[in-house]
Amino acid sequence: MPSSFEQTLTAIDALHAQDPRHTSLADGTTLPQELAYAQRMSQWLEQLHSAPNELLCIAVRAQHLQRWLVPRSDYPEGRIGYLTWRRDQGERAGDTTAKLMCDAGYSAAESERTATIIRKKGLGRDPDVQALEDCACLVFLENYFADFSRKIDHDHMVRIVQKTWGKMSTQAHTLALALPMNETCAALVKEALEGS
Known part of the structure; x- marks a missing residue:
């Protein structure tokens, strides 16, 4: 059973x-x-x-x-x-x-x-909610970010990366920075983090 x-x-x-x-x-x-x-x-x-x-x-x-x-x-x-x-x-x-x-x-x-x-009730206070948010952000960055960035205005995309980054834990930041990214996406992340 x-x-x-x-x-x-x-x-x-x-x-x-x-x-x-x-x-x-x-x-x-x-x-x-x-x-x-x-x-x-x-x-x-x-x-x-x-x-x-x-x-x-x-x-x-x-x-x-x-x-x-x-x-x-x-x-x-x-x-x-x-x-x-x-x-x-x-x-x-x-x-x-x-x-x-x-x-x-x-x-x-x-x-x-x-x-x-x-x-996602309690994001930032509840460790389980944070874990779910980390997973969602990492799935987005790994699988959907590149396609998404081709459809969205550059400045808006930088703000999206900044907001995504702001919702992630330090551990998720480390995992995200290790993801393979094309030059455009890597540049977007760099610009977003420098501007945040």
């Missing part, structure tokens, strides 16, 4: 696998986008923590749960629209994950704690 933890991760990944959008991996294979994102999140958590607790592992795996169901385009343009969309996504992912956990045998308190991590 699978444990509550195994049941929950299986249920989360089954929902990720429903993402109709696909992404290519380094080895040429493709995966549903959110399943690839979730696996990358979990891989970074392994590098950040030698023994993360189950609830943090679940939260990290579920952070973008079914994100494609509510596209960014459903919200107004601009920062307020973006922040509202992101908040709503966190609430929905937290609620869905908490239900999956209860169904698998976790207590209401454990399920709600995981939802709180997913919603």
Whole structure:
């Protein structure tokens, strides 16, 4: 009989696998986008923590749960629209994950704690929320930064890097600086850090 933890991760990944959008991996294979994102999140958590607790592992795996169901385009343009969309996504992912956990045998308190991590309540004060944020920032810098930087105005991109950097722990900074980057991205990071 699978444990509550195994049941929950299986249920989360089954929902990720429903993402109709696909992404290519380094080895040429493709995966549903959110399943690839979730696996990358979990891989970074392994590098950040030698023994993360189950609830943090679940939260990290579920952070973008079914994100494609509510596209960014459903919200107004601009920062307020973006922040509202992101908040709503966190609430929905937290609620869905908490239900999956209860169904698998976790207590209401454990399920709600995981939802709180997913919603990023207490960033800067809660070490589990910080760990999730570190994973998200590292996944962005490693996998999406280069493409993103080609679509965004240079000065805006510098501000994005500065804001991303400001949300990361010292440990995550060290890991980020060791990432391989093309010349453009490396220059953006250098400029952002010199200007912060």
